Every structure is written in structure tokens, then in C-alpha cells.
Amino acid sequence: MxxxxxxxxxxxxxxxxxxxxxxxxxxxxxxxxxxxxxxxxxxxxxxxxxxxxxxxxxxxxxxxxxxxxxxxxxxxxxxxxxxxxxxxxxxxxxxxxxxxxxxxxxxxxxxxxxxxxxxxxxxxxxxxxxxxxxxxxxxxxDKVVKEAAAWFLTGQTMLSYLAAGLAKGAGVPWRTGMAMPGIFRTRVYGDKRVYDLMKSRPRLSKAMSWSVIIGESVIPLALIAPKKTSWALMGLAGSFHGANALFMGLNRFVWAFVGNYPAVVHCAKNLSLDDYSLRELGRLLPKKES
Structure with a gap:
């Protein structure tokens, strides 16, 4: 059977x-x-x-x-x-x-x-x-409990990205581009090659800092974005963790966060803008009486 x-x-x-x-x-x-x-x-x-x-x-x-x-x-x-x-x-x-x-x-x-x-x-x-x-x-x-678990995982994952992005955006070292060279010069999370590159190119360091701030802040939009955009955002998030594993040694982050993505994808299917065409949205609007 x-x-x-x-x-x-x-x-x-x-x-x-x-x-x-x-x-x-x-x-x-x-x-x-x-x-x-x-x-x-x-x-x-x-x-x-x-x-x-x-x-x-x-x-x-x-x-x-x-x-x-x-x-x-x-x-x-x-x-x-x-x-x-x-x-x-x-x-x-x-x-x-x-x-x-x-x-x-x-x-x-x-x-x-x-x-x-x-x-x-x-x-x-x-x-x-x-x-x-x-x-x-x-x-x-109990399907309700399972759906609640999936939504809880999704909410926690997206909240983590949003909170991290906003927290970095509120910090002067991140906005000025000084945070990343400081991180990469440490013995625990550092990489001399990356540090030397950012130290010698302040504009690149600032651009990379802002890309992290904006990237983490917009990842939660994957829940409601059209399918292709949603996949691009999740790919961006996964690449971010991959880079952290490669250059900072944070290999465990990849599995802890990317591991929740199947729940995110499941929940996003119920919210994606792909589910509603402009014509369908128009039908939901109240019609004007003649």
C-alpha cells in the first residue's frame, strides 16, 4: 500500500x-x-x-x-x-x-x-x-496547530531579519560604514583579506553596510511579494548566511535560519500578490450604482 x-x-x-x-x-x-x-x-x-x-x-x-x-x-x-x-x-x-x-x-x-x-x-x-x-x-x-507552528516559525524568522536590519540602521557605525571593517578585524569573526579591502575602500565599506541594512529590512516582503521577487529575496537572505559562513565562520547560522525557509515558503503561498490579479482585485471593489 x-x-x-x-x-x-x-x-x-x-x-x-x-x-x-x-x-x-x-x-x-x-x-x-x-x-x-x-x-x-x-x-x-x-x-x-x-x-x-x-x-x-x-x-x-x-x-x-x-x-x-x-x-x-x-x-x-x-x-x-x-x-x-x-x-x-x-x-x-x-x-x-x-x-x-x-x-x-x-x-x-x-x-x-x-x-x-x-x-x-x-x-x-x-x-x-x-x-x-x-x-x-x-x-x-490537528492541522490548526501545525499551521500555527508554520506561521510561528515564519514570523520569528522574518522578525529576526527585520529587527536586525532596523537595529543596524539605528547604529552610527553601520550607517557610516565603520562597523564591517571593525568586525572583520577581530580574531573571532575576522578575515584579513576582507578587512584590508574595506579599510582601503571606505566607499565600498559604506555601500556594503547599507546593502546589509536594506537587505535585512526588506526580506520580510518575501511574504507578500510576487513569486519571482519572493524567491529573489529568499535567495538574497540565503546568500547572506552563506557569506557569513565563508568569511566569518558562522556556519551554524545557515542551517538554523535557512532551515526555516520551507515554513516561510508554505506561508507565503497564502499571501503572495501572485494570487490576486489586478482584474480580481477590481472585482472586490464596491461597484458604483448607476
Whole structure:
């Protein structure tokens, strides 16, 4: 018997799971390949991290050592790698995918408490995305919940771009073109080739800064723009993340944000101006009585 074809929203959410899972698998492998980072003497030692708050530093919080110190923390990342593999496997059953999503959601919350140094927008977007995906998985027969999850993912993604664009536009360093050379001269996010290029060409630096400001600010228009324009805007956003991965080492951003695009495309189909021709819009206007 052939499998029942997936509804549009089911297909979109499954694609979100598969793409974002690749980023989770990548991150898990990085931590598993560098166990010293999370060891007691490592840069992200739990013995140091737990002193951030009074509650976690008390003796009664020693139970957290079981999961947050090696080998417990490695077990968590190994489990996330396995769960991500399930979501990337198109042959996984719905029950397996549900367990995988719930496990990733729960451990993402745990890791927000365990790993605070180095956390960025990727971690926050992953937390948001899997909270929505978990809600959809817990209501497998409720299309309203699934549509709400897709719209929530879409809203969060577009809001992230808009907020980033407006925040940069409000900053003098970005408007004057000084922000990007400053970023590319740092050791963590820098690239000497790009820095030297922008340092020697201030006009290019300013033009690039404004292209980022305007680009991030207009990406949400992809929800209502005609289909070709919408695809161009989403391509622009994806290229932006690709450039960040290439020149700044922000490879996780690609999977966390681009992974939500299937939900964005699904929701945009209900809002695109392509759905309404000028003639159809004219018919909606009240007619003048003769």
C-alpha cells in the first residue's frame, strides 16, 4: 500500500526538521570531536559555568553534574547526533521523528543552561524552532496547530531579519560604514583579506553596510511579494548566511535560519500578490450604482 501523501504543512515542517537537523548534527560532531572543551579543565568547564548563579553553585545542585560533566554531556551530544540522523533520514517513521524532535527540544533547553559562553542567535533560533516543531508533533492530527507552528516559525524568522536590519540602521557605525571593517578585524569573526579591502575602500565599506541594512529590512516582503521577487529575496537572505559562513565562520547560522525557509515558503503561498490579479482585485471593489 502506498503511503498517504503529505499535506503541504506537513511537508514544510518535515523539511524544516531535516535541514535544521543537519546543523544540529554538525554542532554535535564538533563537540564530540573536541571533548576537552567541555572537560573539567576546558574552556567551557561545568565546574566554572555552575558558579554563574547561586542556585547551580549550591551543593544540592550537584545532581546536575551527572548530565553536565563528562561523560554525561557527551552522551547528550551523542543523543542529539542520533536524533538529528533520524530527522535527516526520509525513511524514519513518524513515531521515530516525534521522539527525535522531543529529545532535541528538551536537550536544547538543557544546553541553554549548560553552555552560555559562545551562545548566539543560532541557539536561540534553534530553541524557538524546535519548540514549535514539538508542539506540532504533539498534535499530529490537528492541522490548526501545525499551521500555527508554520506561521510561528515564519514570523520569528522574518522578525529576526527585520529587527536586525532596523537595529543596524539605528547604529552610527553601520550607517557610516565603520562597523564591517571593525568586525572583520577581530580574531573571532575576522578575515584579513576582507578587512584590508574595506579599510582601503571606505566607499565600498559604506555601500556594503547599507546593502546589509536594506537587505535585512526588506526580506520580510518575501511574504507578500510576487513569486519571482519572493524567491529573489529568499535567495538574497540565503546568500547572506552563506557569506557569513565563508568569511566569518558562522556556519551554524545557515542551517538554523535557512532551515526555516520551507515554513516561510508554505506561508507565503497564502499571501503572495501572485494570487490576486489586478482584474480580481477590481472585482472586490464596491461597484458604483448607476
Amino acid at each position: 502506498s503511503a498517504k501523501p503529505l499535506e503541504s504543512v506537513d511537508r514544510a515542517l518535515a523539511q524544516v526538521e531535516a535541514v535544521t537537523a543537519f546543523g544540529i548534527a554538525l554542532t554535535s560532531l564538533e563537540y564530540l570531536m573536541r571533548p576537552d572543551t567541555l572537560s573539567d579543565k576546558g574552556l567551557q568547564s561545568w565546574l566554572v559555568e555552575r558558579t554563574r548563579t547561586k542556585k547551580s553553585s549550591r551543593r544540592r545542585a550537584d545532581i546536575l553534574n551527572v548530565v553536565f560533566r563528562p561523560p554525561g554531556i557527551q552522551v547528550i551530544f551523542a543523543g542529539r547526533l542520533l536524533a538529528a540522523s533520524v530527522l535527516m533520514n526520509p525513511r524514519s517513521s513518524q513515531q521515530q521523528r516525534t521522539v527525535a524532535v522531543l529529545f532535541i527540544t528538551a536537550t536544547t533547553y538543557l544546553l541553554q543552561y549548560r553552555i552560555r559562553y559562545g551562545a548566539d542567535g543560532t541557539d536561540h533560533m534553534t530553541l524557538v524552532a524546535y519548540s514549535a516543531l514539538a508542539a506540532a508533533r504533539l498534535a499530529p492530527n
